[in-house]
Amino acid sequence: MMHVLLVFGLLGLATSTIYTILAIWGAVRFAERRRSAHAGEFTPPVSLLKPLHGPEPELERRLESFFEQDYPIFEILFCARSDQDPGLSIAMRVAARYPHIPTKFLTCGEPPYANAKVWSLERMQVAAKHEIFVVSDSDVLVTPDYLRAVVAPLADDGIGLVTCLYRGVALPAATWKHRSLWASLEAVGMSVEMSSGVLVAEMLQGMAFALGPTMVVRRGCLDGAGGFSAIGGHHGDDFMLGNLMAAHGHKVVLSTHSVEHHILNTSFGLSARHQIRWMRGTRFYRPKGHLGTVLTFSVPYGLVAATVASALHQPTMAVLLFGWSWATRVALAAVVGGLVVREPRPWCSAMLYPIRDLLGFLLWNASYLGNDVLWRGEVYELLQGGLMRNRSQSAARDTRRPVRAGGLDDQRPSATVS
Numbered sequence: 226m227m228h229v230l231l232v233f234g235l236l237g238l239a240t241s242t243i244y245t246i247l248a249i250w251g252a253v254r255f256a257e258r259r260r261s262a263h264a265g266e267f268t269p270p271v272s273l274l275k276p277l278h279g280p281e282p283e284l285e286r287r288l289e290s291f292f293e294q295d296y297p298i299f300e301i302l303f304c305a306r307s308d309q310d311p312g313l314s315i316a317m318r319v320a321a322r323y324p325h326i327p328t329k330f331l332t333c334g335e336p337p338y339a340n341a342k343v344w345s346l347e348r349m350q351v352a353a354k355h356e357i358f359v360v361s362d363s364d365v366l367v368t369p370d371y372l373r374a375v376v377a378p379l380a381d382d383g384i385g386l387v388t389c390l391y392r393g394v395a396l397p398a399a400t401w402k403h404r405s406l407w408a409s410l411e412a413v414g415m416s417v418e419m420s421s422g423v424l425v426a427e428m429l430q431g432m433a434f435a436l437g438p439t440m441v442v443r444r445g446c447l448d449g450a451g452g453f454s455a456i457g458g459h460h461g462d463d464f465m466l467g468n469l470m471a472a473h474g475h476k477v478v479l480s481t482h483s484v485e486h487h488i489l490n491t492s493f494g495l496s497a498r499h500q501i502r503w504m505r506g507t508r509f510y511r512p513k514g515h516l517g518t519v520l521t522f523s524v525p526y527g528l529v530a531a532t533v534a535s536a537l538h539q540p541t542m543a544v545l546l547f548g549w550s551w552a553t554r555v556a557l558a559a560v561v562g563g564l565v566v567r568e569p570r571p572w573c574s575a576m577l578y579p580i581r582d583l584l585g586f587l588l589w590n591a592s593y594l595g596n597d598v599l600w601r602g603e604v605y606e607l608l609q610g611g612l613m614r615n616r617s618q619s620a621a622r623d624t625r626r627p628v629r630a631g632g633l634d635d636q637r638p639s640a641t642v643s
Contacts, residue, residue, distance in 0.1 A: 231533040237526025238550055244425065244521040245553045249560045251424030256564040259481035267380035268373060270298040271441075272353035274360045276345040277305040277312035278601055281489055282396050285315050287366045292323040296372040300327040300354055304345035308332045312363065327354070338457035339605060339613045346462075347453040350444070358447070360440040365391070366485040374482035375441050385446035385475025386467055388435040390423060391486040392416045392566035405491040410581045411500060412488045413574045416566045417558045418585055422521075423479065424565070432477040435467030438486050442466070446475045460598065460605065460613040461506045483566045497588060498599050504592035509611045518589060523550040524579050525586040554579040 273291055291301060301320070305313040313330060320328040329352055336344030346360060357379065359372065378387045393415030395408035423436070440463060447453070450473045456465040467477045490496040508515040527550020534543035558578035562568035596607045597616065605613040 227533050227536055231530060231537070234526045234528075234530025234533060234546070237520070238523065238530060238546065240520040241523035241526060241550070242553055244421075245523070245557045247425050247428065248421035248557055251421070251428045252561045252564045254428065255424060255479075255481065262377075262481045267377055268297050269357055269376065269379075270355040271296070271300075271357045271359050271372060271376060272349075272355040273299060273301040273372075274346055274349045274353065274358055275301060275303045275316070275363060276342045276349075277303055277310060277316060277363055278341075280311040280315065281363060283487060284312060284363060285319055287363065287487065288316055288319045289322075290367045290369075290371075291361070292319060292326055293369050294367075294372045295369040296376075298355075299372060300329065302329045302331060302349040302353060304331040304333055304349050306333060306335065306341065306345075336457070338454075339615050340457050340459060340462055341601070343453050343457045343459075343462050347457070350447070350453060353444075356444045358440075358442050358444060360437075360442070361484075362438050362486075364487045364489060365438045366394075366487060368484075371482065371484065375439055375480050378478050378480060379441065379443065381476075383476050384478050385443055385473075386435055386470040386477045387439075387441040387480050388432070388463075388467065388477065389439045389480040390420050390436065390483045390566055391438045392483055392562075392568060393488055394485045395488045396491075407493045407496040408488045408491050409577060410584055411490060411496045413558065413562075413577050414500065414581050414585060415486055415488075416568060416574060417561050417578050418581065420561050420565050421557060422518075424561070427479055432479055433468055433471040434464045435470075435477065437463035438484055439480070440466055441480075442470065443475075446470060446473070449473060450475075458612045460600075460607055460611050461503075461510055464506070464510050465611065497591070500585075500588050501591050502598040502600060504588060505596070505598055505607055506611060508592055509607050509609070515592070519586070522582055522586045522589070523553050524582045526550060528583075551579045554582045 275288070275291070303313060303316040307313075310332075313332075317330060320326070320330075329349075331345070331348050331352055333345050333348040335341075338344065350358065357376065359375065361367075375387055375389055378384050393412030395405065395412040426432075426434075450469045455469060456462050459465045471477050488496075490499050504515070507518075527547040530550075531543040531547035534540075534546060555575045555578065558575035559571050562571035562574045568574050598605050598607060598613070604616040606616055607613050
């Protein structure tokens, strides 16, 4: 039995090492592509779509970064369920400091399908003035060259959607000045684990999905694929939007630009629930790929192999096996963090990543222990194909009811324009 466990550990170390090599290769290719990329002069007018839901730490600073874009013509649209939403009030306060930038504030009420974020996007699509949409989540911070960088690939008419990677940034907890361990572990998971997976997928299969922090899409391509309403019942709206674009013959590309994604979960419980939510979503959208993720972890197999080697009175082998599992994670984090998402201190994240690797393995196991997810204070049940049903509301909301592309029934968005 001990020898079987040793073989199991060694096989896991072998598969994770192969994955590490692929991810590092992908990171090097990405860095080379970034060096040769330039924003160019393709700067068509764009509409920035920003869904909002309540107040968040440092929300004002993040929203302001979108007003400070070095871009000729753009408008910003914000949408929340209610005009009493504190996030909408913060957006209005920021917009008042930039009266020269066209801004619209919308309210959408309760959504007709499960995904309230998609409902707000559908409302903003109707009110948007321009033909290119830049969708970005509220927990994203950008640099002034953001719009130029993410819009530039659309100079190629064959490209229908652009998305980009993001660097996880742990915010200090409200009760103390230092970043929590759990937020830091989630952040390094975003920066390294998520980015590595995207790089390997792009290299082996091409892009057929998008990443929520940034999705740049042409209005015409979106309408031709059924509009935002086509993904209204889905949990992974970003995955489905990219998948929808690819299915309709539009190329999806990964920008060489990266943004900051702020981690708002400072406790273990909140952080774990957030990560399990997305892992469960992946389990429903890509069941085989999610199952295969177990072969990409390294530290768990290093622990198994080292424990068995110690039991077999092979202490040197135990140290080497566990050391290898740790070293490959450090190397992966250093390369991806430094070359791809541009961590300001990549070696600090690299030292933390082996712990995150072990935690990620435990969270991966937890993703199979149920179908429910907690999102914005509401419990949803994930269904076949990634659809979801709001458990806190009865059959009044039918996740499978299609909404006509561009159709808003008898509702109209309310808006103020500055």
